[in-house]
Amino acid sequence: MAFRYKLRSITPQDDPRTLLQEIHPPGNSFGEVLSGESKAPQWGAVISLLKYLGAKRLLIQYGIRDPDFLEEHQAFYAKQHRPVTRKCVRIHAFSLDIPIPEKSDETAVLAFLDAAKAQDGSYIGFVTVRPLRHAPVGATIISPPASRMPTAQDAFPVHIAGIEFSVTGTPFLQQDNAVGACAQASIWMALRTIRRRQGNVAYSPAELTVAATRYISSDRTFPGRAGLTVEQMLEAIRFAGHDPLHLAIRNQLTDEEQIQSVLRQAVPYIESGLPVIMGLKHANGGHAVVAIGLQNSSAQQHQEVVTPTQDDGATQITYTPSSAWTSALVIHNDNTGPYQKLGSAPDGNYKLLQTVSLIVPLPDGIYTTAGEAEVLAIRAIVRLAAIFSGGTIGTLTLPEVPFVLRTILSTRHRFREWAKDDATLAPEIVARYRTHELPEHMWVIEIHDKAVFNPGDPSRVSRVGEIVLDASADSVHADALIFGRVTSKLWPSAKASAALLMWEDDQGVGAIGTAGSDFGRSLLKPW
């Protein structure tokens, strides 16, 4: 058996196509196909990303039994007359800049791996190369570039020759349209990202195709080039143990309103670290991408202000959702590559305006949506206003300064960690946040002073309260409110620097006033 590792340097001048020709699996009768001209832009995008991230050395690992490709092979390629190898090649990228010996033998490779392990952060990630000329990029996890940092990501262990490395990023995969189109690739990327956090089974694209077409099908299962409808995608996600939320994007009057509608519905989930599968209506037909991060600006991008109360001058409360600061989304697009930007530029090939639906693979038991949570938060803010302004001003006065609502889904553990570490909260409030009985998942709707809110600068503090809701409540029929907190920053006329915490449980509604009202920080990693 030939030695299965090869060390190679990589430079900015390296041509992706030459590299692909060089690494084809030895002894693979499909090799000449792989080494032929590949037009896959995904491969070029992946190699460009590795170069951008400072990759200096590649360790090429042959004979990889990639679980996803094995499933594809069993479902499709094993049945073909012409032999197609079931083994892939994996390329590991390192920023380690040490000399490479002329011969890649056991000693050289193991010495390199020992040196890489000794240097923190030298491992950049890996690309699995399928033996398919039409779809070489298989399961891939590469660190993100700093300018396109995802919120939906995880740390993945990688084992090479007895050494464990780790890469933090969002899994990427190019569709192999014989067994699944972009719909399956998007579902795979989304579910693989949250697999560890939500503890569900990881299905291959081939298995997702079978699951999607089990009950609703208008053609053969394989080849899967016809793609999937949204209904079939929902079925596949459900089969994988998730509870998919489907949000419709209705036609708005103007392009700007349409973009606002997409962002307003998608941003709370993405900010919560959940991937959102976006159905796009592209000129070439339906396409799916996975939104995994936000590009937030320091300045407000959209003039969206929401008035959920009667606009008659006597009864008016307005707020701005934090999505008004989002200029673009960070996406994995299986057609073009990982960590791409989906914005609103009119000349873009893929753009926000093409969005027709959003699918969020929620864990089981999230019955209140982000949109519903915002409405419930406004109700809670009016309740808090009655107590706060009643006690400090003497009349019911709604917040006197413009405010922003940032809506995120959090686990109780993350929320308590945040409370423990936020020195601006009064000790009585910290104690209650840390010890109160809480559900597993909660909607945390942060209230920010709009004059200082700046999501483009995470170090900026602007938080003046929060509403905490039970995410498992049936929002229409059950009480979702757990906590509500506001400070006098929302009522400058109150003069005294104070905060009010209100809570609701099976004993009724309680309230506590505390001194102090400093701006607090956001809950940046809610999950």
Next chain:
Amino acid sequence: MTQALNVELPDVLLGFAKDVFKSLGKPVIIPPEVIARIDRVIDESLVTTLLDVRERERAASPEALKLRIR
């Protein structure tokens, strides 16, 4: 920006609200009937309701559901 809610608070609520800030750090239990009174005000004022949001989010057009994604 104007934030306004032109409603008189009942004296009983004002009493509880003032209690909360009279002795900072001491919990005060608000009776359910007082909360119900505030909630009535909210119900009369809110234009966007939970049902509106459900309608907006869930009303997928048949065309969107049948769009073939590939």
